[in-house]
Amino acid sequence: MLFDTSVRRELARTFGATMVVIVTIVMTMFLVRMLGQAARGQVAPQDVMLLMGYVALSELPTVLALSLFAAVVVTIGRMYRDSEMAIWFAAGIGLSRFVRPVLRTAWPVLVVIALLVVFARPWSQRTSADLREQFEQRSDLSRVAPGVFQSSRDGSRVFFIESHSERDADARNVFVLNSRGDRESVTTALAGRLESEGERRYLVLDHGQQNDTRLDSGVMTMARFERYRMLVSERAAQRAQERPPREQWTHELLRDPQPRQQGELAWRIGLLFGAGNLLLLAVGLSASDPRRPGNWNLVFALLGFVVYYNLISLMQAWVAGGRVGLGVAVFGLHGTVFALALALIWWRENAAVATLRLWRRGG
Incomplete structure (x- = not known):
């Protein structure tokens, strides 16, 4: 019709x-x-x-x-x-x-x-x-793009890497700014990688130094290290929900x-x-x-x-x-x-x- x-x-x-x-x-x-x-x-x-x-x-x-x-x-x-x-x-x-x-x-x-x-x-x-x-579930470090500053999910850390290898957990020329209460630390290292122990993950840094500042008193300390391990506070495998x-x-x-x-x-x-x-x-x-x-x-x-x-x-x-x-x-x-x-x-x-x-x- x-x-x-x-x-x-x-x-x-x-x-x-x-x-x-x-x-x-x-x-x-x-x-x-x-x-x-x-x-x-x-x-x-x-x-x-x-x-x-x-x-x-x-x-x-x-x-x-x-x-x-x-x-x-x-x-x-x-x-x-x-x-x-x-x-x-x-x-x-x-x-x-x-x-x-x-x-x-x-x-x-x-x-x-x-x-x-x-x-x-x-x-x-x-x-x-x-x-x-x-x-x-990936670490804060592995979420960082090379050449870009990236904050952690809780805002307590700022990461920067110059480059990374094909493996997500490895990085070169790492910069980490960590703020905890009245303390602020700046950590730099030539290389970094992730290691897991149980349900915890650690950021392991090689050949670097850490500058620690007390915000209340202004006291600054510097330490050099060959190997430094930092807790990332993430689970390696999240339980199925x-x-x-x-x-x-x-x-x-x-x-x-x-x-x-x-x-x-x-x-x-x-x-x-x-x-x-x-x-x-x-x-x-x-x-x-x-x-x-x-x-x-x-x-x-x-x-x-x-x-x-x-x-x-x-x-x-x-x-x-x-x-x-x-x-x-x-x-x-x-x-x-x-x-x-x-x-x-x-x-x-x-x-x-x-x-x-x-x-x-x-x-």
């Missing part, structure tokens, strides 16, 4: 353009955040692009849902402004008739969202967490009825149900007055998107805190939004029919 074909073609074109814009904005935000974390020593600089890809993959369901939602609002809203909707209404096609081409266009994207939520999102979360954990719910597979969440796992499950189900409900909301919220300048319906629609997803997050917190059950959170919220979306479409359609009848009587 001409109606379905024209609506689906325009929806697909608008969805593609909208998704490109949103993905560009989101990736730029993630890049800035990852570069800031790398500058603060929280992530490895060589892992920035990889981590950004994992984070983007975990947020892709929300991006796809928002792109679909905006595409429907923009497409049908343009038809209202260009008076195409008046023609469709006069031909006997109501607003509810737009639901079918919208769903036929969006169902492949909804399937992709479901796959991302069930499989890709937990995988990207746990892979990203593993990368961060591996970087945290239980993964948080966001990093667990969906089938693991289903087997574990704990509140935190149920809360994460409510969030994943909410992402899928929310994407479907947003399509119906977009059809109802896209109606606008052709005589009114601007695109205020898109502003109100985006506000509704933000409110809806905040409610999904709120339900996740309530389920994780044991305040409500999983069924109440999922069916209560999304069932209510589904009913409101249908009521909004019915109200918009009947208002349009009444306006059309008045126009015909006036003519």
Whole structure:
């Protein structure tokens, strides 16, 4: 049918353009955040692009849902402004008739969202967490890039190395500034390496000197050494810890009825149900007055998107805190939004029919 074909073609074109814009904005935000974390020593600089890809993959369901939602609002809203909707209404096609081409266009994207939520999102979360954990388990010295001053995680030490060997634990021309209370020491050495004893790691320096200063009295001492060992205060191998719910597979969440796992499950189900409900909301919220300048319906629609997803997050917190059950959170919220979306479409359609009848009587 001409109606379905024209609506689906325009929806697909608008969805593609909208998704490109949103993905560009989101990736730029993630890049800035990852570069800031790398500058603060929280992530490895060589892992920035990889981590950004994992984070983007975990947020892709929300991006796809928002792109679909905006595409429907923009497409049908343009038809209202260009008076195409008046023609469709006069031909006997109501607003509810737009639901079918919208769903036929969006169902492949909804399937992709479901796959991302069930499989890709937990995988990207746990892979990203593993990368961060591996970087945290490395010593402060091994995290230093040659020629760059780097602070330790607790801020008590500042490291600088001129170069390092292919082994991560070895370095040449090492500089260490250590501040502890009223004492400040500067240690330099020709070479440094890491040694492990049980769960402790030591920085072993060869052929250097240490200048120690008492900040309260100003007394300075200097000592030369052939070999000096410094506790780095890190574990050689971190014990395996239980993964948080966001990093667990969906089938693991289903087997574990704990509140935190149920809360994460409510969030994943909410992402899928929310994407479907947003399509119906977009059809109802896209109606606008052709005589009114601007695109205020898109502003109100985006506000509704933000409110809806905040409610999904709120339900996740309530389920994780044991305040409500999983069924109440999922069916209560999304069932209510589904009913409101249908009521909004019915109200918009009947208002349009009444306006059309008045126009015909006036003519």
